Amino acid sequence: MKYAKVRKEDGEKIRRKLGEAGKIAKGYPIISEAGFVFLPVIETKGLKYTIVEKAASSVEKPTLASLLKSKLTPRQLELLPGGFDSIGTIAILELPEELSAKGKHIAEAILKLHRNIKTVVAKASEHTGQFRLQMYKHLAGKKTKETIHRENGIMLKLDIEKVYFSPRSGTERQRIASQVKPNEDVLVMFAGCGPFTCVIAKNAKPRLVVGIELNPEAHKYSVINKNINHLENVTLYGGDVKKVLPRLGKRFDRILMPLPKTGANFLEVALKSAKKGAVIHLYDFQKEEDFPEATIEKIKKSCKKFKVLAAVLCGSYSPGVSRVCVDFKVG
Numbered sequence: 001m002k003y004a005k006v007r008k009e010d011g012e013k014i015r016r017k018l019g020e021a022g023k024i025a026k027g028y029p030i031i032s033e034a035g036f037v038f039l040p041v042i043e044t045k046g047l048k049y050t051i052v053e054k055a056a057s058s059v060e061k062p063t064l065a066s067l068l069k070s071k072l073t074p075r076q077l078e079l080l081p082g083g084f085d086s087i088g089t090i091a092i093l094e095l096p097e098e099l100s101a102k103g104k105h106i107a108e109a110i111l112k113l114h115r116n117i118k119t120v121v122a123k124a125s126e127h128t129g130q131f132r133l134q135m136y137k138h139l140a141g142k143k144t145k146e147t148i149h150r151e152n153g154i155m156l157k158l159d160i161e162k163v164y165f166s167p168r169s170g171t172e173r174q175r176i177a178s179q180v181k182p183n184e185d186v187l188v189m190f191a192g193c194g195p196f197t198c199v200i201a202k203n204a205k206p207r208l209v210v211g212i213e214l215n216p217e218a219h220k221y222s223v224i225n226k227n228i229n230h231l232e233n234v235t236l237y238g239g240d241v242k243k244v245l246p247r248l249g250k251r252f253d254r255i256l257m258p259l260p261k262t263g264a265n266f267l268e269v270a271l272k273s274a275k276k277g278a279v280i281h282l283y284d285f286q287k288e289e290d291f292p293e294a295t296i297e298k299i300k301k302s303c304k305k306f307k308v309l310a311a312v313l314c315g316s317y318s319p320g321v322s323r324v325c326v327d328f329k330v331g
């Protein structure tokens with residue numbers, strides 16, 4: 001490999017200059033020896049530095065495929081996932097059937113490549129039941145399913161098996177928080193471990209954010225998350241929205257309904273707690289070709305007078321079916 005030999009004190013300046021000119025050979029080490037720095041160069045023409053030949057092999061960053069070359073067949077290497085979701089320090093893999101026996105090797109390679117990941121699990125079920133929970137199989141690293149996730153300026157502590165949480169919805173949470181006006185009273189139905197309540201309370205200036213959650217574990221984490229984020233204007237209730245909400249006797253400026261599968265069944269109870277002119281965010285699963293009409297039809301069944309403010313696609317549920325949100329103004 002050809003190297004430009006420069007004095008150590010000029011090394012950084014010349015490295016930058018050669019880099020800007022596109023003359024540095026990427027993937028090769030910069031060598032420091034006895035008061036000199038040796039910069040790997042792709043061509044020497046026009047360079048006024050001393051050029052020396054040095055034995056050096058490329059130090060290309062390892063990839064998942066390069067780390068697994070000896071453990072997987074070429075066909076299996078092709079099937080490696082291009083990425084993974086992470087919740088806090090836990091990486092969540094979705095492995096095709098052909099790779100399930102290689103899960104441990106893949107997980108160990110991920111731990112080597114990503115210093116921030118301490119645990120690797122594989123999805124072992126779909127989201128099921130009233131609490132929308134998902135099971136995971138531990139593959140490598142620290143044996144825990146509890147972690148602290150960071151997004152939109154907040155921390156969220158949760159157990160990925162005891163609580164529903166999707167790291168992919170961070171942008172959607174930001175979209176909603178950015179609409180909250182100062183001094184609004186906001187209701188988050190189906191609050192989970194508190195991602196919407198915390199993101200709104202932290203990033204907007206509501207008077208009050210109320211969260212209601214049925215799953216006792218999720219409610220427990222929601223309270224922890226209110227506390228670790230030092231949020232004072234958040235009030236949380238454990239229990240069924242249909243029972244808790246009428247007992248509060250309170251009306252809200254904004255109501256979030258993040259329960260896409262069956263959320264529309266709660267529209268009537270939501271409307272009874274909505275101030276005149278309140279904004280409701282109804283989440284739904286919809287086939288792309290039926291969006292947004294089919295979700296708007298669901299709203300019409302419970303609400304006589306409303307104005308659609310926005311209809312957005314905010315995630316994918318299954319092939320051809322999206323997670324969607326319709327924002328509408330009541331009355």
Ligand SMILES: C[S@@+](CC[C@H](N)C(=O)[O-])C[C@H]1O[C@@H](n2cnc3c(N)ncnc32)[C@H](O)[C@@H]1O
Nearest residue numbers: 130131164165190191192213214215240241258
């Ligand atoms: C899709 S998850 C959303 C959780 C959270 N808002 C989030 O975005 O991560 C729906 C949540 O609604 C809760 N849930 C279901 N039925 C409920 C009800 N009748 N009353 C209150 N919460 C309910 C579930 O336990 C679950 O945590």
